Amino acid sequence: MSLFSKLSRRVLFREPQEYQSLFESGSQEDQQQAPAGDRRQFKRKKAETERLADLINQDVPLPTDLQEIKQTLGKLFRSPENNDVVIRQFIIGMEPPLQALMVFYDGLADKSTQNMAILQPLMFFPSLRPDPGKKLVDSLMDRVAESLLPGNEVVTVRNYQELADNVMNGLTVVVVDGQDRALAVETRAWEHRGISTPQVEAVIRGPQEAFTEQIRANITLVRKYLRRTSLVSKFVKVGEMSQAQCAIMYLDDIANPQLVEEVLRRLQSLKADFIHESGILEQMVQDTDTPLSPQALSTERPDRVAANLIEGRVAILVDGNPWVLIVPTTFFSLMQAAEDAYIRWPGGTFARVVRYVGLAVAMLLPAFYVAAVTYHQDFIPTDLLLAMTGAREAVPFPTILEILMMELAFELIREAGIRIPGTVGTTLGIVGALILGQAAVAANIVSPILIVVVAVTALGSFAIPNYELSVSVRMLRFVYLLLAVFLGLFGIVAGLFVHAALLVQMRSFGVPFLAPLTPMTASSPDYLWRGPVWQQERRPDYLDPLRSRRQPRISRGWTRHKRKGGGGDGGGK
């Protein structure tokens, strides 16, 4: 260990050396400082852990001796220290009787299924006959799987890795003495939340169901919307220490194969310890670590996932997580809400315009206020300027300090409101904002117009439909504030120039973040504004889908073909 590392540890981090050494197998110096007994125990434990890890990592086949398997499984699942795992030995009541055991996690597997589908058939009704010309023992596992286990999904397991994976996924593994294979029977039945209404992406008009923590249920929800044989859901295990079950979904006849391949490549290459949440996964697969904007769209709505798959995108699902990632995404996707498509197009377009105004206000209004008050007073109409100056007269702080105090107070209220549970949080938010605002004005700490500015800014940030984008905008607001303090409106414009360039440079899975605006590519009228549904004729060109056309140019056949014998438009007779 270098002198600098030692110094930084002792001076900056002050880590206790003796405990730290336990985690550093490569560092001999630190280990020498630990007591000899501890060190021996540490080495023994480490060797044992490595041996057990090899069992999993090196695809070690199952032995035929049941007692050996039982002993190894006990060590692998840390039984009896680990009280969750159950290794139950029983006898298959055939002639001659056979020793067997089943292993499962208590709580993950369903007991009644185990009793009905495994224990009863094997213990009470094992009337097996060998295949003609063969000994029973040669094809015993096949015969057990075919004739005795009535589970709907029975999988053959040949090594410790498969065995452990299945047990950890809630299946029950049956091992029979003398056999080099085991059987994993579907018994998954852990507790989970039912499908409920969307909490964050709520809509007034449209489907009212959201994803849950069950990956299977989530896939089913999407499949319910997209009834196509080409809808593929491919499972990928992600993570090293605790592998998370992920799945990608795409339409095989629409999504660009290179895109699908790239998504799979990124997922399969991950070597992280623990990826149990789509937000963590997003950070691991995104193109750049820029704070400007998220590069994947996270949604809790199956209908939104279905709509994006239809366009040629790929969805990434993580087991145990109700948020699904959609890639690639663009800035315009992040500014859209599901409801835009469900109401008539003028309403959808209007809602989007309001959102873009909200985005601009949330990011720039405080900076504009500071710039106008500090540098460009002549821009403000005289009457308004007099009113503002009068209100600010008694305030002893400069404008920037005023606005920073209020913005910080607002961020505190927002953060506290989220952390405090339910009703209390809402009350705290309202009361905190009202009381703080009123009191600050009464105490001449801030001017009344500043309260208006901060409140409108907050409303603007709430209008941004994507939470992560909203967080980015809230952070950028402070950057623009600083630019406005030093250089007024010019500072803001210079900041916007660099900001625009950074956004232009961003990519999401290879797709330019500001497409189809720049670079300009063909697309239906559905990015800045929402065009009529019957005009949504093309899939976004920047996704390069296998089928570029969504619907024919005349998608409403009735406008061309009049009803036979009808009385014209809306003809009643």
Place this chain on the structure above:
Amino acid sequence: MSESPKIGLREAVGLLTIFLVAKAFIPYLAFIFDWGLSGTWLIVLAHLPLGVVGVLVLVWLLNRHPGKTIVEIGEELVGPIPNIFLALMLLIFLIGLVALELRQFGEFLLTAFLPNTPLSVVLLAFMAAMLAVAYMGIDTLARVAWLFFLPFLFGVFVLLALTANLWESHGLYPLLGPGPWGLVKGVGSTLGVGSDIILLAIIAPFLASGVMRTVGLATVLISGLTVFSIILVTSMVYPFPVAHELVLPIFEVSRAINLGRFLVRLETIFLPLWMFAGLISMTAGLYGAAAVTARILKMPYYRPFLFPISVIVIAVSFLFPNIISAVQISFNLLITWSVVPVGLVVGTLLAAEIWRSRKNQQKGGPKSGDGPRSGAARGGLRTKPSGKGT
């Protein structure tokens, strides 16, 4: 993944147009009224066909050498040593252009919006933003330019339209201003107004094949008509000699907008337009200077040269003692004399190209530049015979 940048047709038109039009937002264009008096708008109109001819010549030359910048073409046509002089002329022109524009934009900001801020702070802030974006690459800059291009054009024409109630047609009379000969002299003395199109010859390798002519013509026409509209409206709102006395013509025009109690002082709304235009234009110039330097030194990367060139630009921009001298020198160098280095470079290469073609023809060999790639640049590779029976 290292890919060479690609610039689309729209992005290229946006970038080059803003590069050419940005000069209308800084003071030195007001000196053009000296030459044209009330007929200044005719001078700008006369520049249009000249600009079209100039850009067609440039595009012809570039298309003969697809995938190469003007520096590389020069090396091929006149040899490495003479080409260094030609490339240095271009480099000095670009550095001078950026430095003078930077100084004027800085002075414009100080005059109109930041009277108490030191000039150095403003210039350094400009340069910081320009450096950051130039570092990201010409394709990024071109996309930013396209992002801003339509709002920019819309903003300029809305601004001009909002002054409709102030238009006085007598500002255009006498129609020929200083008379026909005076106008011809004015046109000749301000030919450098379009020299900036030389940027096309620097970004040419990044354009798709076959679009260069469209890019060049669209740029000249859009920028010519925009500057023409600005000069025309300025002449009508502030008839000569008032227009001649304005320090910031378009800024004064925007200040003149008065459409009722609330539609006044709209220059605030247009400030972002001018600043964006200035930033894009100067960043393009900075990139151009760095790219030319890299080509002179035969280096594949332009980025190492950005910072040194920015230091030179800042130093040059501080050379002028005050705004008046900066504006006067800018007009003389950029509007009157810039046609000389740019014309000399393009003219020399053109002459060399024609001479080489004839020489090759006499030898019976292929024409210069008629390599396998030149056809692609002129409109795609032809793999089939074009006519029946051939």
